[in-house]
Amino acid sequence: MKGKPVAVLAVVFVLTLTASAGSISGKVSGVSGESVVYVDTIAGKTFPPPAEHPVIDQRGLLFQPHITVVLVGTTVDFLNSDKVAHNVFWPSVMQGSKKLPGKNLGTWPTGEKRAFKFEQTGVAALLCNVHPEMAGYVVVAPTPYHTVTDKTGNYKIDNVPDGDYNVVAWHEGAKTSTKAVKVAGDTKGDFTVTK
Numbered sequence: 206m207k208g209k210p211v212a213v214l215a216v217v218f219v220l221t222l223t224a225s226a227g228s229i230s231g232k233v234s235g236v237s238g239e240s241v242v243y244v245d246t247i248a249g250k251t252f253p254p255p256a257e258h259p260v261i262d263q264r265g266l267l268f269q270p271h272i273t274v275v276l277v278g279t280t281v282d283f284l285n286s287d288k289v290a291h292n293v294f295w296p297s298v299m300q301g302s303k304k305l306p307g308k309n310l311g312t313w314p315t316g317e318k319r320a321f322k323f324e325q326t327g328v329a330a331l332l333c334n335v336h337p338e339m340a341g342y343v344v345v346a347p348t349p350y351h352t353v354t355d356k357t358g359n360y361k362i363d364n365v366p367d368g369d370y371n372v373v374a375w376h377e378g379a380k381t382s383t384k385a386v387k388v389a390g391d392t393k394g395d396f397t398v399t400k
């Protein structure tokens with residue numbers, strides 16, 4: 206039992222070292238409305254997808270939320286809360302300039318949902334073939350360090366371990382912007398994106 210306090214101290218020390226997580230915050234300017242900001246692929250790192258399924262609701266003839274960002278491997282539940290039937294499809298998944306095949310999940314009535322697991326990174330532009338005015342986005346990010354900005358472009362990503370990253374800002378219809386960010390505690394990262 207004599208060695209125990211030393212062991213406890215060692216554990217506390219290791220926990221302190223690994224807990225040195227910071228944040229990235231800033232603003233996406235050059236466009237109006239929500240953008241997505243995420244830490245790009247980290248060499249040699251993969252992340253387990255969350256057990257919980259984010260929900261994209263079809264309500265009031267809209268995809269709600271309009272933009273959803275998930276970690277690759279996440280299963281999304283597409284719910285229909287309207288009184289009319291909706292369809293969900295995306296013609297392709299854009300992975301940078303690479304166009305990957307899309308998916309048609311079919312059409313289903315009120316109160317039902319269908320699940321889809323997003324296994325590739327990229328951007329899926331959601332459409333409904335019943336209501337051509339409906340549009341939404343799923344951005345599939347390679348890391349769990351991601352967020353959707355507020356409507357004025359401000360964002361904060363919490364719990365990012367200190368380190369060097371490429372951080373990506375995505376905005377509907379604009380050129381994606383990437384910059385190197387060295388995270389050490391609370392770190393700033395501002396972006397300007399252009400159409």
Ligand SMILES: [Cu+2]
Nearest residue numbers: 291333335336
């Ligand atoms: Cu619809």
